[in-house]
Amino acid sequence: MSLSRRALLQLAGLAALPSLARAETAADGWEDGVHTRALDAPPTPLRDDERALISAIADGIIPRTDTPGALDVGAVGFVEVIVAEWMTEAELIEFRGGLAAIDRHAVAAHARSWPALDVAQREAEFAFLEDPSEPALEERRAYRRLRGHVLHGYLTSERVRREVLKVNPTPGHYRGDVPVPARGGRDD
Numbered sequence: 366m367s368l369s370r371r372a373l374l375q376l377a378g379l380a381a382l383p384s385l386a387r388a389e390t391a392a393d394g395w396e397d398g399v400h401t402r403a404l405d406a407p408p409t410p411l412r413d414d415e416r417a418l419i420s421a422i423a424d425g426i427i428p429r430t431d432t433p434g435a436l437d438v439g440a441v442g443f444v445e446v447i448v449a450e451w452m453t454e455a456e457l458i459e460f461r462g463g464l465a466a467i468d469r470h471a472v473a474a475h476a477r478s479w480p481a482l483d484v485a486q487r488e489a490e491f492a493f494l495e496d497p498s499e500p501a502l503e504e505r506r507a508y509r510r511l512r513g514h515v516l517h518g519y520l521t522s523e524r525v526r527r528e529v530l531k532v533n534p535t536p537g538h539y540r541g542d543v544p545v546p547a548r549g550g551r552d553d
Contacts, residue, residue: 410449410457414478415464419444421480422467422508423515425487432529435519443518444511463507467494470504 411419420441427435435441448457470493471479475486482490494508519525526532 409445411445414468415461416441416445417480418464418468418478419511419515421482421487422511425491426512426515427519433524435515438519438522438524440515440518440522443522444514447514447518459503460507460510463503463510466502466504467507 409416420436423435423440423444427440429437448460452460467490468479471477471482471486471490474489474493475482477486479487479490494505496505499505520530
């Protein structure tokens, strides 16, 4: 069975659920606000090397094809807003440590920093990061968190909703957080 890119992205949206952990208490439309801040003037809690690493990984997770990639829709800015405004200090320290561990692994395996890896080396690093045999490794925890934020930012971007997922926001404003009533038409 083969999946279309659209179907795969819809399924991948489930991986974005970890980034929604605090979203239950967020105001309606919070994602639109994050995207607006990410595109207009994202906070810059990350160093240039961390941003380059996140950009390289985001581009590898969702590269540009016949549809926009993660970099095309501002997923890195989305991640920066989440990091700056949603992570606690302890989470930020752990996340940064995990990013550093991801890069250390790339240097140890390929004698190059992650952003300088070629396609085959990046694929090898993705295989390592996604290997479930030792899920508690610092770099794998950071990668899972980053992947969830990138997918969430990608799938909730207006451009992807419109061009890839074909969400028709008419009539009215798109809201991705509208409760779906239980069977029988009642919201239990």
